[in-house]
Every structure is written in structure tokens, then in C-alpha cells.
Amino acid sequence: MYIAFKEFHSYLAYITLALLLFAIVFNTYYWLKGRLFSKTNKSVALWGLIAVHTQFLAGLILYFLSPLGISNFSADAMKVSITRLYLVEHPLVMLLAIVLITIGYSKANKVISATSKYKTIVIFYSIGLCFILSRIPWSVWV
Ligand code: HEM
Numbered sequence: 001m002y003i004a005f006k007e008f009h010s011y012l013a014y015i016t017l018a019l020l021l022f023a024i025v026f027n028t029y030y031w032l033k034g035r036l037f038s039k040t041n042k043s044v045a046l047w048g049l050i051a052v053h054t055q056f057l058a059g060l061i062l063y064f065l066s067p068l069g070i071s072n073f074s075a076d077a078m079k080v081s082i083t084r085l086y087l088v089e090h091p092l093v094m095l096l097a098i099v100l101i102t103i104g105y106s107k108a109n110k111v112i113s114a115t116s117k118y119k120t121i122v123i124f125y126s127i128g129l130c131f132i133l134s135r136i137p138w139s140v141w142v
Helices: 002-032 041-065 081-110 114-134
Strands: none
Touching: 002 041, 002 114, 041 081, 041 114, 081 114
């Protein structure tokens, strides 16, 4: 069960990063071209949103299954940077990123002009993606 979730979380991370990056590049391109905000633009942003939410749920379950998750919580573990990353920094920064991406998606639905929609998605998704990239355990992944 643990291995299955770890693998799922690991592979979904590639898909999540790719979909977020695609949502940013795609909407930036249409924004710069001055095109109308279409259903496709919204769908591309929605796929990025769905991917991060699914990844968050998988991460949450993994947090209770992994030997690097909640079961490893101790004062000593907090003193070591890699164990502190898994225990606190990774989950909290990912949560912050998901909140930002969700706010970006719902704010973009509320504003009227195409420019505001593009701007909101591109800014919120880009900040969220930077947060995610900053707390991926790169040394054990890729
Ligand atoms: C967009 C959100 C997230 C991304 C992109 C992400 C990405 C990753 C990646 C790439 C790894 C390394 C996997 C490997 O070693 O093969 C990992 C490990 C891990 N993540 Fe996440 N994660 C996210 C959210 C979360 C959340 C919200 C939690 C907990 C609440 C979490 C808990 C963990 C744990 C416990 C591990 C270590 C698993 C192990 O090696 O036993 N993740 N994550």
C-alpha cells in the first residue's frame, strides 16, 4: 500500500508539473496574442487545478503511510534538514501552492475581461509552481 502510493505520488508529480507549466505557457501565449479567453483556456487551467488537488490528496495519504511522514515526527527529526523537509516544509509549502492555484482559478472565473483572466491565471499559477519547485525532494526524485 505504501509503495503503491509512493509510486503514484512520484509519477503524478511529473504530470502535475507538466500540466501546470502548460497552463501557464498556453495562457501566456493567448494573452500576448490578445485572443479571447475561450473554453479551451479555461479547461487547460482546470486540468492543472485537478492535477494539484489529486496530488495533494495522494500526498496527504502518503503522509500517514510513509516512514518519512507523521510516524517520523520527533524533535531530533526536526533538526535534520531532509527529515524536516518531508515532515513540515514539503506539506506546508505544497498546501500554500495549492491554495494560491485554487484562488487563481476561481478569481479568473469571476473577472470579466480576457486580459484579467489571463493575468490572474498566469500570476497565481506561476507563484504556485515556484513554491512547488522549491520544496520537491530533488535529491531523491527525477
Ligand atoms: C503539488 C503537490 C505535491 C508535489 C508536486 C509533491 C511531490 C513529491 C515528490 C516528487 C516526492 C518524491 C517522490 C519519490 O521519492 O519518488 C514526494 C514525496 C513525498 N511527499 Fe509530496 N508532493 C506534493 C504534495 C504533498 C503533500 C500535500 C504531502 C503531505 C501532506 C506530501 C507528502 C509526501 C511524503 C510523505 C513524501 C515522501 C514519501 C516517501 O519517500 O516515503 N506531498 N512528493
